[in-house]
Amino acid sequence: MSNIPAELKYTSSHEWIRAEEEGTVTVGITDHAQESLGDLVFVDPPAEGDSLDVGTACAVVESVKAASDIYAPISGEVVEVNERLEDEPELVNNDPYGDGWIMKVRLGADADLSGLHDADSYSDVLAEAD
Amino acid sequence: MLIFEQGREGRWARAQGPQQREELTDLPEQFRRRERAALPEVSELQVVRHYTRLSQTNFAIDTNFYPLGSCTMKYNPRACNSLAMQPAFLGRHPYAPDQFGQGVLRCLWELQEILADVTGMSEVSLAPMAGAQGEFSGVAMIRAYHQARGDHERTEIIVPDAAHGTNPATAVMCGFNVREIPTGPEGNVDMDSLKEALGPQTAGIMLTNPSTAGVFERHIREIADMVHEAGGLLYYDGANLNAILGKARPGDMGFDVIHMNLHKTFSTPHGGGGPGAGAIGVGERLKEHRPIPCVGRQGDQFRWLAEADIPKSIGRLSAFGGNVGVLLRAYVYARMLGRNGMRRVAEHATLNANYMMRRLHEAGFQVAYPDRRASHEFIVSLKHEAKNYGCGAGDFAKRLLDYGVHAPTAYFPLLVPEAFLIEPTETETRAEVDGFIEAMIAIREEAKTDPEFVQGAPYTLPVRRLDDVKAARELDLRWDQSAA
Numbered sequence: 001m002s003n004i005p006a007e008l009k010y011t012s013s014h015e016w017i018r019a020e021e022e023g024t025v026t027v028g029i030t031d032h033a034q035e036s037l038g039d040l041v042f043v044d045p046p047a048e049g050d051s052l053d054v055g056t057a058c059a060v061v062e063s064v065k066a067a068s069d070i071y072a073p074i075s076g077e078v079v080e081v082n083e084r085l086e087d088e089p090e091l092v093n094n095d096p097y098g099d100g101w102i103m104k105v106r107l108g109a110d111a112d113l114s115g116l117h118d119a120d121s122y123s124d125v126l127a128e129a130d
Numbered sequence: 131m132l133i134f135e136q137g138r139e140g141r142w143a144r145a146q147g148p149q150q151r152e153e154l155t156d157l158p159e160q161f162r163r164r165e166r167a168a169l170p171e172v173s174e175l176q177v178v179r180h181y182t183r184l185s186q187t188n189f190a191i192d193t194n195f196y197p198l199g200s201c202t203m204k205y206n207p208r209a210c211n212s213l214a215m216q217p218a219f220l221g222r223h224p225y226a227p228d229q230f231g232q233g234v235l236r237c238l239w240e241l242q243e244i245l246a247d248v249t250g251m252s253e254v255s256l257a258p259m260a261g262a263q264g265e266f267s268g269v270a271m272i273r274a275y276h277q278a279r280g281d282h283e284r285t286e287i288i289v290p291d292a293a294h295g296t297n298p299a300t301a302v303m304c305g306f307n308v309r310e311i312p313t314g315p316e317g318n319v320d321m322d323s324l325k326e327a328l329g330p331q332t333a334g335i336m337l338t339n340p341s342t343a344g345v346f347e348r349h350i351r352e353i354a355d356m357v358h359e360a361g362g363l364l365y366y367d368g369a370n371l372n373a374i375l376g377k378a379r380p381g382d383m384g385f386d387v388i389h390m391n392l393h394k395t396f397s398t399p400h401g402g403g404g405p406g407a408g409a410i411g412v413g414e415r416l417k418e419h420r421p422i423p424c425v426g427r428q429g430d431q432f433r434w435l436a437e438a439d440i441p442k443s444i445g446r447l448s449a450f451g452g453n454v455g456v457l458l459r460a461y462v463y464a465r466m467l468g469r470n471g472m473r474r475v476a477e478h479a480t481l482n483a484n485y486m487m488r489r490l491h492e493a494g495f496q497v498a499y500p501d502r503r504a505s506h507e508f509i510v511s512l513k514h515e516a517k518n519y520g521c522g523a524g525d526f527a528k529r530l531l532d533y534g535v536h537a538p539t540a541y542f543p544l545l546v547p548e549a550f551l552i553e554p555t556e557t558e559t560r561a562e563v564d565g566f567i568e569a570m571i572a573i574r575e576e577a578k579t580d581p582e583f584v585q586g587a588p589y590t591l592p593v594r595r596l597d598d599v600k601a602a603r604e605l606d607l608r609w610d611q612s613a614a
Contacts, residue, residue: 064598065541
């Protein structure tokens with residue numbers, strides 16, 4: 001059973017979102033996502049300063065099985081990307097909710113967190129897909 | 131061991147070298163090499179042994195069943211090779227005038243005609259040197275068509291998620307935005323999503339039919355009408371042409387342009403870098419944009435067509451005549467089969483696939499579209515095996531090698547988890563496909579009783595399981611002389 005921390009928000013496309021201070025969030029991919037992809041070999045994050053539109057592809061993760069888009073879970077501006085992933089993409093596999101975070105985003109004016117799943121409803125999403 | 135590592139300074143294969151030393155007089159001084167080229171210094175026998183050993187470690191269609199879905203790894207009859215390598219073909223110089231090459235030009239012209247006939251297109255250009263270039267030129271023609279009409283707002287190419295994997299890349303390379311649309315539960319394009327995606331921004335749609343879901347697109351005529359109505363064009367990816375060869379024609383389905391992977395369907399060299407040939411066929415809308423060189427016929431004379439003959443061509447894709455040697459192999463193959471033979475190719479390819487799909491389904495494997503007839507290929511999902519025994523598509527793939535079968539395409543298409551895309555082709559016997567089915571059943575038993583054993587496969591090949599993660603993370607592609 002994959003790990004779904006209770007304090008995070010989720011998307012149906014398997015990104016997680018953690019609310020941080022002063023209107024920023026940290027974004028990564030879920031334990032289920034990293035497990036389905038298998039060992040990652042490459043992470044291509046957006047550039048700092050990029051503006052994100054909710055639902056559009058903003059980063060790519062690549063494993064030996066597949067390359068997969070990461071979709072912006074909220075709109076806003078990228079303020080930081082996890083540069084360690086350039087040399088250590090395995091952090092996403094080993095610690096998807098910690099050292100394997102992908103980007104930090106400052107929420108845009110129209111950003112809306114209320115449409116995201118909480119842990120319970122994300123686990124329903126996974127159960128349905130199974 | 132690399133051949134460089136077997137050498138010793140000063141050693142060479144004297145019998146293979148020039149018999150006397152010749153002075154270089156016709157090459158200007160500044161273009162001459164200052165240092166000796168870094169070539170392996172080995173004897174003739176070392177070379178023979180090295181390459182013979184390499185060929186023995188190869189897992190190839192010439193030694194093993196190779197059911198690689200979406201890629202038609204069928205047997206290339208030896209006659210295609212030997213007939214295409216007759217001295218008169220090999221000896222023709224590309225600068226020789228057309229009147230001294232009427233034989234080869236006629237073969238190429240007839241190949242254009244045969245391919246146009248079997249696909250239902252108006253014209254064929256043999257110019258593209260590979261499937262990727264064929265795709266590129268096809269979408270470039272769609273672009274040229276809209277631009278010639280002053281229709282500059284068409285910026286989008288629609289690509290269903292069951293299309294061939296290269297399609298979105300081609301669209302982007304040609305300067306289009308890609309709009310992906312989903313596949314319905316039966317493996318067809320989702321018509322509501324298509325309707326929603328179409329508009330004045332639509333340049334075209336790229337489809338593979340049968341799709342990589344391994345089923346025939348049932349709504350193809352309706353799709354063609356809708357796309358044309360919206361002002362877009364239809365591109366047919368020829369990856370799966372083997373399934374419908376001689377039975378159904380992309381031109382009749384409403385496609386405007388098609389590329390053919392001659393190495394998949396028409397028995398030309400496959401893999402290892404080719405050389406390839408990705409002939410394209412065009413309908414009436416696009417024929418004035420087709421790439422050159424092509425071969426034209428006037429009376430009983432054949433000649434190369436150039437810019438002056440097709441002024442709106444998207445351009446010249448190759449110097450001289452494209453990969454003529456490869457095209458001749460396809461020509462021999464097509465002539466050997468004839469119209470009826472081509473039909474039998476499709477019939478036997480689909481019969482083999484359906485037989486395998488049914489038997490694997492009966493043996494308890496999950497097939498992706500159990501209610502649909504397979505085309506020339508079908509998808510098995512090893513999701514349950516992965517979940518219950520910890521042995522997924524990758525583990526089955528590696529263990530199949532021990533059973534003497536090349537692994538099918540694994541983890542593709544992406545829309546099915548733990549996918550095996552299996553394509554037996556028409557050239558395998560029933561005993562061979564039965565062997566594959568029995569191997570799958572045996573591996574599942576092994577996975578039940580000893581999953582670690584399956585996870586450690588293969589055991590019988592020159593190399594054990596490779597660390598593909600390490601290989602991808604730490605690419606090491608160059609031989610470093612100083613490290614030797």
